[in-house]
Amino acid sequence: MKAAVLTFPGSNCDEDLLWAVKEIARQEATLVPATTTTLAGYDLVLVPGGFSYGDYLRSGAIAKFAPVMTALKTFAANGGYVLGICNGFQILTEAGLLPGALQWNTSLTFVCEPEPLIVANATTAFSNQYTAGQKLSLPIAHGEGNYYADDETLAAIEANDQVVFRYAANPNGSLNDIAGLTNAAGNVMGMMPHPERAVEALLGSTDGLGVFDSLITATKGAAHVAD
Amino acid sequence: MYKAKIFVNYKQSVLDPKAEVIKHTLHRLGQANVRDVKVGKYFEVLLDGAEEAVNAQVETICDQMLANVNMESYRFTLEEVTA
Structure with a gap:
């Protein structure tokens, strides 16, 4: 698997993602700046957490206009796998690659803690190494992770089985306890919890490894995505 | 030249936690009719x-x-202004 880890000014989980993919999952991975205009040749694009462009206006609202986002839309349209984590999830909703939006936590506090999750769908490219109903613990660290979509959108998401992870004890007010979901096609996922922070026993949990192992399985033997 | 005055608000269906805190605090200050x-x-x-x-x-x-x-709606007015 060949992965690109995007870096925007203000990204701060890019090195952690690179570490998880290269050093732990033992796959090819490179940091790719936000000024890049093509993502051809990769199997997976990771959009990391952080505070891209200071998150001015709204989280992800400025990042969605970065040059690399045009390339990312082409990459996703061609079936390439895209995973946005935390701020990456916010960027993907702002860019229209995922439905809905992320709003301030109902508590109005920045929540940073290990969070119990339930695998809602274990058939996706991002979750095939888990089992449906499996309980996980992954760290969350966000102030704006409260998932919102209008009634119609939410009904479509559920009908199409797009929810991959749900919170076991909703920490932020997300509708339907949504912690992570895919687009309708299933090749783009966004999640607020950080799987890259749970890939080594030293970090307290290896529950996040399944996300990377699932993607390795999904991309096995597949040709790199063309431009 | 025109000046656009633009207002952006959450849609009616979105619960805004910040607005709720302000409302509760106003109630605590005795502004019961808010x-x-x-x-x-x-x-x-x-x-x-x-x-x-x-x-x-x-x-x-x-x-x-x-x-x-x-999650948001907007409205705006335009006003002609001189530099």
Whole structure:
């Protein structure tokens, strides 16, 4: 698997993602700046957490206009796998690659803690190494992770089985306890919890490894995505 | 030149936790008749051009950037100003 880890000014989980993919999952991975205009040749694009462009206006609202986002839309349209984590999830909703939006936590506090999750769908490219109903613990660290979509959108998401992870004890007010979901096609996922922070026993949990192992399985033997 | 005064608010169906905190605090201060609080954003944008074109352009600016139409709605007024 060949992965690109995007870096925007203000990204701060890019090195952690690179570490998880290269050093732990033992796959090819490179940091790719936000000024890049093509993502051809990769199997997976990771959009990391952080505070891209200071998150001015709204989280992800400025990042969605970065040059690399045009390339990312082409990459996703061609079936390439895209995973946005935390701020990456916010960027993907702002860019229209995922439905809905992320709003301030109902508590109005920045929540940073290990969070119990339930695998809602274990058939996706991002979750095939888990089992449906499996309980996980992954760290969350966000102030704006409260998932919102209008009634119609939410009904479509559920009908199409797009929810991959749900919170076991909703920490932020997300509708339907949504912690992570895919687009309708299933090749783009966004999640607020950080799987890259749970890939080594030293970090307290290896529950996040399944996300990377699932993607390795999904991309096995597949040709790199063309431009 | 035109000045666009743009108001962006959460849609009615979105619970705004910040507005709820303000409402509760006002109640605590004895402002018992406060029924609801809405918190929004206000932008002023100065643009050159004819009114019709500027009007369409501000719509685009709001849709593309100033509002996230998944959870926010916007309205604006245009006013002719001299430099």
